[in-house]
Amino acid sequence: MSKLFQRVAGFFTNxxxxxxxxxxxxxxxxxxxxxxxxxxxxxxxxKGEEDPTSIPVEWICWLNGQxxxxxxxxxxxxLEARRERVRQNVALLKKEEEERKAREGSTRKVISTDKVGGxxxxxxxxxxxxxxxxxxxxxxxxxxxxxxxxxxKEAKKAKQDPESTEPTGSGQTFRPGTWQxxx
Numbered sequence: 001m002s003k004l005f006q007r008v009a010g011f012f013t014n015x016x017x018x019x020x021x022x023x024x025x026x027x028x029x030x031x032x033x034x035x036x037x038x039x040x041x042x043x044x045x046x047k048g049e050e051d052p053t054s055i056p057v058e059w060i061c062w063l064n065g066q067x068x069x070x071x072x073x074x075x076x077x078x079l080e081a082r083r084e085r086v087r088q089n090v091a092l093l094k095k096e097e098e099e100r101k102a103r104e105g106s107t108r109k110v111i112s113t114d115k116v117g118g119x120x121x122x123x124x125x126x127x128x129x130x131x132x133x134x135x136x137x138x139x140x141x142x143x144x145x146x147x148x149x150x151x152x153k154e155a156k157k158a159k160q161d162p163e164s165t166e167p168t169g170s171g172q173t174f175r176p177g178t179w180q181x182x183x
Contacts, residue, residue, distance in 0.1 A: 018062075018070040022080075023047060023054045027062070027070060 015030045024047030031040050042063050044055060055063075058071040058079065 018042075019059075019073075021056055021059055021076070025055060025059075027059060029070075 014032075015028045018027045018029050020026050026045045026047070027042070028045065029040055029042045031038050033039075042065070044059070044063060046054070056071075056076065058067070058076060061067045062070050
C-alpha cells in the first residue's frame with residue numbers, strides 16, 4: 001500500500017508542466033528510473049471533456065516521443081498561420097475551378113453524374129466520313145489483308161530467329177515502361 005501511495009504522490013510532485021495548447025490542454029512530463037534506466041513519461045491533462053481529437057499534431061508527436069522537445073508557442077503560431085494560408089489557397093483554387101467549369105459549361109454540354117466524364121464519342125465519330133456500303137467492304141478487305149500480312153511476317157521471323165531469353169541491343173532504343181517479360 002505504501003508503494004502505491006508513493007507512486008501516486010510522486011505522480012503529482014515530480015511532474016513538470018511542459019506547455020499548453022490553444023484549446024487549454026496542459027502537457028506534462030516526468031522522469032522516472034525504471035530498471036536502472038531513466039525514462040521520461042509524457043501525458044496530457046484535458047481542459048473539460050477528454051477529446052483526443054482536440055490535440056494538435058505537434059503535441060501528439062511530442063507525446064509519442066517522435067519529437068525530443070515540446071513545441072514552442074512561436075512554432076505553434078507559425079504552423080497555424082501556415083495552415084490558414086493553405087486553407088485560403090484551397091478556397092481560391094476551388095473558386096477558380098468553379099469559374100473554369102462555368103466558362104466551359106456554356107460551350108460544352110456537361111452531364112452531372114458525379115463521375116469523370118469520358119470523351120464525346122458521337123462528335124468523335126462525326127470527324128470521319130460515313131462510308132457507303134461498297135466502300136466499307138473494300139476497307140474491311142484491305143484491313144484484313146494487312147492483318148494477314150503482318151501475321152505471315154511474324155511467322156517468318158519466328159522461323160528465322162529462335163527466341164532467346166538473353167537481352168540484345170545496345171540500349172539506345174530502350175523506352176522505360178515498355179519491357180515485358182518473356183512468356
